[in-house]
Amino acid sequence: MKKGLRSVLFSVLVGALLLCAGCGKSGDIYTAGVYTASAEGYSGPVTVEVEFDGSSILSVHVLSHSETVNISDRAIDEIPSQIVEAQTWDVDAVSSATFTSDAIREAVRDCLAQAALR
Template identity: 55%
Template sequence: MVKADSIKELAEKIGVNAEGLTNQVSEYNSYCADQDAPQFDRAPENLKSLSESGPYYALKLVPSFTNTQGGPVRNENGEVLDLDGNPIPHLYSAGELGSVYADIYNGGGNLAECIFFGRISGKNAAKAKDDAPVTVVENTIPSDLNAEEDIKLGENEYSGEGSGMGGTLTVKVTMDGTKIASVEVLKHSETPNISDKAISDVPSAIVEAQSADVDTISGATVTSKAIIEAVKDALSKVK
């Protein structure tokens, strides 16, 4: 990270045209004042002007990406396993689908996994086999995440729904007069580990801010937005 006391000094340190950077900052600040960014097409609430006095900071950025892991579990032969850990006949996978890195986000590892599991799964799938009966695997894992039971609400309690990564997410908002006393996520089908921080932190942030307009949690943006949407839905029912 590079620090400078002026835009001109910052431009010199990072090797860009000082006049051009100064003009760009001025133009961007004018967008913030007008709450309209035709060049960047940014939403008005995201337009935050830069200070007219330093210090200023610059950080080199490069193109990057995130991706979603998960899927059916596979063994060392590339065979997809059923819920009891047994290979499903004639079913193989490679790459991100059933990735061995399912609990983390990564980039280059997927490319290598596509290559070596593509080879392993391809060779094993191509081997001559005795015909096997078709098996239908049913999910026997009990879950009440999507149960349709009625949510019982007490006095000054309101429910709301939002759309998460796994479907509908339901919250309960408890009011103390005009004050948000608590926010509780009642039901969801979000991915464990990925969504946990949003489910724990976003409700408390809303209570602290006394507003649903709070920041999302990096890495769990969709779940964060679902909670915010659900809280706004609940607050719309407050009389």
């Protein structure tokens, strides 16, 4: 009797898993949309905007910052495009603009968490 009950429960569990497997779009890891977040840079908050489709990072833009002009410019210009190209927040910091680089990466990581499918 126990063996028959176990077999039925196993079959129900497998069936439920198969049904759930087809519930979402295949390959989607993000909720599509535009997300914003801020993180502390050297001179204050750095705010970014990240756009996602269901499976990738489409764009990253620095919306505002209080960083030192000329020192932070390279990080603000390069880090967003590197993130889009690599499809991860974990890209190399720009030398001499480490705080700004870290703030951009941290804010993008926050946006990734906001967009992640749960």
